[in-house]
Amino acid sequence: MRYFSAKAKEIKASLLIVVFMPSLDIAMPTTLLTVVVATLFLNERVEPKLKATFEDREFRTRDVVLLVGMVAIVVSVIAYTSLLNPGQFFQNFLLTIFLFSYSVLLFTFAHIFSKMQKKKAQLLSLGYAIASMTAAATSFLEPLADSWTFYRAGAFFGLAAFSFCAIILAQKKADQKERLYLSIQPPAFFVLLFIFYNLLYAGKAQVWDPILMDIYGIAFAVLIILYLGSMFTWKTAVIFAVLLTVVDIILVLGTRTMIEAANRFTGTGLPVLVYLPNIPLIPVPPDYQFRSFFGFHDNGLGLGDFFFAGVIAIQTLKRFDKKTAYISVVAMMTSFAVFLAFMRELVNLLEPLIGTGIAGFPGTLMIICGWLVVVALKLFYERRNKNNKISRV
Secondary structure (H helix, E strand, O other): OEEOOOOOOOHHHHHHHHHHOOOOOOHHHHHHHHHHHHHHHHHHHHHHHHHHHHOOOOOOHHHHHHHHHHHHHHHHHHHHHHHHOOOHHHHHHHHHHHHHHHHHHHHHHHHHOOOOOHHHHHHHHHHHHHHHHHHHHHOOOOOOOOOOHHHHHHHHHHHHHHHHHHHHHHHHOOOOOOOHHHHHHHHHHHHHHHHHHHHOOOOOOOOHHHHHHHHHHHHHHHHHHHHHHOOOOHHHHHHHHHHHHHHHHHHHHHOOHHHHHHHHHHHHOOOOEEEEEOOOOOEOOOOOOOOOEOOEOEEEEEHHHHHHHHHHHHHHHHHOOHHHHHHHHHHHHHHHHHHHHOHHHHHHHHHHHHOOOOOEEOHHHHHHHHHHHHHHHHHHHHHHHHHHHHHHO
16 A cells, blocks of 8 residues: 555545545655565565575465455454554554564565675674664764663663673584574564653653654565565566555545555554655645654655565566566556656546545555556567467467
C-alpha cells in the first residue's frame, strides 16, 4: 500500500492531503528501484544457501492463496480490533509479536551466513562493538540525554562487551564454522535501538523515526524478499501478484482496513513502512498537523509492496532472463512514478465514485501495471518467434 504523507481518517483531512500532495517525487520510486535491483543482485549469491536451508521447498498454489488470505485476515483483525479496543494492551501485543518476528528474521539470516572466515567474523563483531559504544557514548550528549540515559548506555556498553568477547572467541574457533555469537549481535542491536530510541526515549533529537526506522525498513524489505522469494515459482508468483493486488485494492479503497492497520503500526514505531521526503522538497505549512519528514512532505510505502515487487522481479529473471528482469524493474518504477505524478487527479476522479475520502492508494496496483506491460510484450515476442520457426520448418 502506498500511504499518503498525512495519516488522515476523516474525509476533510483526506481532502487536505490531496490539496497539498506534490505532483512529482523521485525519492520513493528511486528507492523502490534500488531495493529490487539489490535483491536481484543478492539473490544470485544467497539463494543456494537458502534453498539448502529450506530443502528446496516451494510454495504451491494452495499455499499462495492461504498466504494472501492470511494477509487480508490479519490486516482486518488489526484494524477492527484497534477500533473496538484502542488501548495499550493491543498495541503492546502487536509490538511483542512483530518485534519477535523481526528479531527471528535477523537471527535466521545471520545464522545461515555465520559460516565465514575468522577475520571476517572478527571484523563484523568489531563493527557491532564500535556501533554499540558509539550509541552508548552519544547517550550522554544533550540532544539525546534523558531519564533513560544510564540504562541506555549500560545496555549498549553490555552489547559492546559481548562483541569484544566474540572477537576473542572467533580467534579460537576454526574457519567456516557456524558462529552463534554472530547470529545474536544483529537482532540484539536492533532490539536495543528500538527500545531505547523509540519506546523508552524522551530526548529532544529525533533518532528512531524516521531515520533508523527507514534504514531497518529497507533492510527488512530486502531480507524478506531474499528469505521467501526463492520459494515461489513463476506460476505461484503470477497467482500471488494478481490475488494480492485485488486484496490490496479492496483493503485500501474498499474497507479501508489497510489504512487503519498502517496507522496502528506506525504509531508503534515498527518498521513496516518506509517514509521518505518528497523530492523536490515541499515544506509543510506552519500549522500542518499531520506527519512530515523534518518539516517536509513525505510519502510512505509498505514493506509488503517492496516484497511484492521483489518477488515478481526474481521470478521474471528465472522465467525469462536478466535483461527482461531489469527492464521489468525499471517499468515498475516508472509506473509507480507516473501514478505518483498524477495522484491528485486520480484521487479527485475516484473519490466521487467511491463515495469517501482517499487516504492511501494500493501500491501493488501502481507497481504491477508496469510489470504487466513488460511481461505481456515478452510473451508476445516469444510466441511470435516460436510461430515463425514453425512456419519455416
